[in-house]
Amino acid sequence: MSVLSASSRSPFVGPEPTSSDRARAQARTKRRVLVNGLRVGVAVLVLGLWELGTSQGEAGLIDPFFYGRPSGIASQLWTWIQNGTAQGPLWLQVATTLEEAALGFLIGVGLGIVFGAALGRIRLLADVFAPYIKALNAMPRVVLGSIFIITIGYGIWSKVALAVVLVFFVVFFNAFQGVREVDRVLLNNARILGASERQLTTHVIFPSALSWILASLHTSFGFALVGAVVGEYLGAIHGIGIVIATAQSTFNPNGVFAAMLILALVAVTAEFAMTWLENRLIKWRPNSFTDIQHI
Amino acid sequence: MTATTQILRDYLDRLESELPFGKKEKREILLEAEDHLIEDAQRDEASGMDADEAERRATRRFGEPQALARRFAEERAPAIELRGVTKRFLTPAGTAYTALRDLDLSVHVGEFCAVVGPTGCGKSTTLALISGLEPPSEGEVLLDGEPVTGVSRAVGYVFQVDAVFPWKNVLDNVATGPRLRGVDRAQANRLAQDWIGRVGLTGFERYYPHQLSGGMRKRAALAQTLINEPRILLMDEPFSALDVQTRTLMENELLQLWSATKSSVVFVTHDLEEAIALADRVVVITAGPGTVKGTYRVDLPRPRNVSEIRFHPEFARIYQEIWNDLRDEVLVSYERSKRVVS
Numbered sequence: 001m002s003v004l005s006a007s008s009r010s011p012f013v014g015p016e017p018t019s020s021d022r023a024r025a026q027a028r029t030k031r032r033v034l035v036n037g038l039r040v041g042v043a044v045l046v047l048g049l050w051e052l053g054t055s056q057g058e059a060g061l062i063d064p065f066f067y068g069r070p071s072g073i074a075s076q077l078w079t080w081i082q083n084g085t086a087q088g089p090l091w092l093q094v095a096t097t098l099e100e101a102a103l104g105f106l107i108g109v110g111l112g113i114v115f116g117a118a119l120g121r122i123r124l125l126a127d128v129f130a131p132y133i134k135a136l137n138a139m140p141r142v143v144l145g146s147i148f149i150i151t152i153g154y155g156i157w158s159k160v161a162l163a164v165v166l167v168f169f170v171v172f173f174n175a176f177q178g179v180r181e182v183d184r185v186l187l188n189n190a191r192i193l194g195a196s197e198r199q200l201t202t203h204v205i206f207p208s209a210l211s212w213i214l215a216s217l218h219t220s221f222g223f224a225l226v227g228a229v230v231g232e233y234l235g236a237i238h239g240i241g242i243v244i245a246t247a248q249s250t251f252n253p254n255g256v257f258a259a260m261l262i263l264a265l266v267a268v269t270a271e272f273a274m275t276w277l278e279n280r281l282i283k284w285r286p287n288s289f290t291d292i293q294h295i
Numbered sequence: 296m297t298a299t300t301q302i303l304r305d306y307l308d309r310l311e312s313e314l315p316f317g318k319k320e321k322r323e324i325l326l327e328a329e330d331h332l333i334e335d336a337q338r339d340e341a342s343g344m345d346a347d348e349a350e351r352r353a354t355r356r357f358g359e360p361q362a363l364a365r366r367f368a369e370e371r372a373p374a375i376e377l378r379g380v381t382k383r384f385l386t387p388a389g390t391a392y393t394a395l396r397d398l399d400l401s402v403h404v405g406e407f408c409a410v411v412g413p414t415g416c417g418k419s420t421t422l423a424l425i426s427g428l429e430p431p432s433e434g435e436v437l438l439d440g441e442p443v444t445g446v447s448r449a450v451g452y453v454f455q456v457d458a459v460f461p462w463k464n465v466l467d468n469v470a471t472g473p474r475l476r477g478v479d480r481a482q483a484n485r486l487a488q489d490w491i492g493r494v495g496l497t498g499f500e501r502y503y504p505h506q507l508s509g510g511m512r513k514r515a516a517l518a519q520t521l522i523n524e525p526r527i528l529l530m531d532e533p534f535s536a537l538d539v540q541t542r543t544l545m546e547n548e549l550l551q552l553w554s555a556t557k558s559s560v561v562f563v564t565h566d567l568e569e570a571i572a573l574a575d576r577v578v579v580i581t582a583g584p585g586t587v588k589g590t591y592r593v594d595l596p597r598p599r600n601v602s603e604i605r606f607h608p609e610f611a612r613i614y615q616e617i618w619n620d621l622r623d624e625v626l627v628s629y630e631r632s633k634r635v636v637s
Binding site: 188191192203207208210284 | 446458459460463523
């Protein structure tokens with residue numbers, strides 16, 4: 001009965017690509033190769049200059065005693081891999097830090113979503129707690145690490161607690177905002193279609209807030225890592241943080257840089273995992289963000 | 296003559312299909328109509344007329360089934376009634392803003408009522424009050440004679456802006472109403488599939504709203520609303536964002552879908568041509584605070600084709616008549632907006 005009957009074929013699958021389409025695709029591949037080549041070039045240039053500057057020892061442009069040198073960092077990493085660190089095998093330090101960060105992340109995200117959603121939905125709660133939350137957020141929370149080490153001890157849980165505190169606020173504010181910013185028209189539409197208050201939460205408010213919450217996860221895993229490492233730095237038995245602290249106290253800049261490299265690898269891996277999760281969870285969103293990179 | 300014969304039966308069948316009521320009410324009305332028809336036919340027959348001719352005369356006296364159904368609808372309690380409704384809002388500055396003042400409006404069962412008025416005259420507020428999303432500050436809103444206390448299951452609402460859920464695909468969007476009302480998934484999906492076909496979106500079930508054009512999103516919204524089979528259908532400038540061609544197509548489809556359901560419609564628009572082409576009655580609202588300036592009956596034949604009905608001589612006459620009223624209000628509203636800018 002419809003006048004404009006749509007065909008069952010996908011409207012996005014066009015005819016065969018034309019020669020100009022193919023030329024454009026080729027140009028795009030070429031460009032990608034160029035970009036990647038330049039990226040590698042930048043790394044080689046920076047590391048090369050660094051290595052060159054430190055090659056004359058104390059007399060050179062850069063003093064390797066203070067700034068380390070790339071070859072030194074590599075050999076330090078190799079030593080750690082082969083012989084382990086002062087705190088034991090390297091994998092144990094990485095695993096400890098990862099465990100602390102992951103636990104802190106999960107607990108912090110969970111609490112952040114629950115409290116953010118509750119305060120976003122219940123006006124009275126939000127009005128009562130707003131000044132306290134603002135005050136807590138304004139405080140440099142890293143100092144809480146000392147309290148946690150005193151009360152919880154040297155084990156992993158004091159680091160987890162610090163990570164939780166750091167992650168919580170990021171997720172909390174995003175969840176709160178996400179719940180508050182739900183489109184009123186969508187809420188009204190759901191009400192008209194027959195949604196109860198509980199169904200409003202599951203069908204409209206949560207999916208709508210999800211994109212806000214997921215956006216906060218990117219930054220908050222970074223915060224979890226900061227919490228874990230700073231916690232270890234303040235006092236721990238195992239972990240990358242204590243490896244850095246030891247390297248610092250023995251005037252070993254290569255050790256500090258090597259530990260940083262490991263942290264960077266962990267953070268980048270987590271970032272990839274988060275992007276993958278985000279794409280899985282909100283596949284309804286227009287993917288213009290990723291498209292822009294290729295233009 | 297005791298039994299109803301073919302001519303009367305045909306007439307009653309046509310009447311039945313035109314009546315905008317539920318089963319029980321329909322049967323009552325049909326029984327009453329049948330009594331009258333038989334009585335008339337018997338009187339004619341008694342005066343020495345051929346039986347068939349007597350029946351023919353009786354049905355002629357009753358008038359067209361369509362017009363008769365309309366008379367029945369008008370005699371019953373209106374589907375929607377607003378009595379002396381005033382709506383005030385509190386502005387962020389702390390002052391009260393009156394959107395509607397002392398508004399009276401009633402819509403008969405099965406009637407298509409268009410509401411026109413200048414921008415900012417409280418047309419959308421009227422719909423919010425009828426739907427139960429907002430309570431009136433003063434006055435009463437009644438649906439089928441009962442005061443409105445919240446969102447009624449009988450109401451469907453097509454919003455001006457896109458209101459389909461961006462995180463649900465077309466199938467899930469259309470199935471939302473039945474799902475929220477407790478229908479199981481398989482049954483809801485079957486219903487949704489049927490409605491997707493009726494609005495011409497077959498093949499797009501798995502698409503998300505951002506992958507569809509504005510017109511397709513509107514079709515999805517229409518299916519999402521109509522799947523609940525609302526007896527009262529509220530539409531807030533539903534086609535204002537569409538291009539002219541798509542709009543005409545959608546208007547025709549709306550009329551087709553509506554004629555199959557016979558729901559009572561309040562269609563808000565600022566486009567007088569659209570209002571006349573679609574509606575049985577046009578209500579003109581004054582520049583804010585809104586109140587009814589006049590109501591006009593549109594006696595154009597149905598079924599209508601929106602793109603052709605505009606050339607009907609009666610159309611031009613009605614347009615002229617309503618525009619005389621509407622023009623003053625539009626001017627008032629325009630003068631005000633100029634003052635705000637300067």
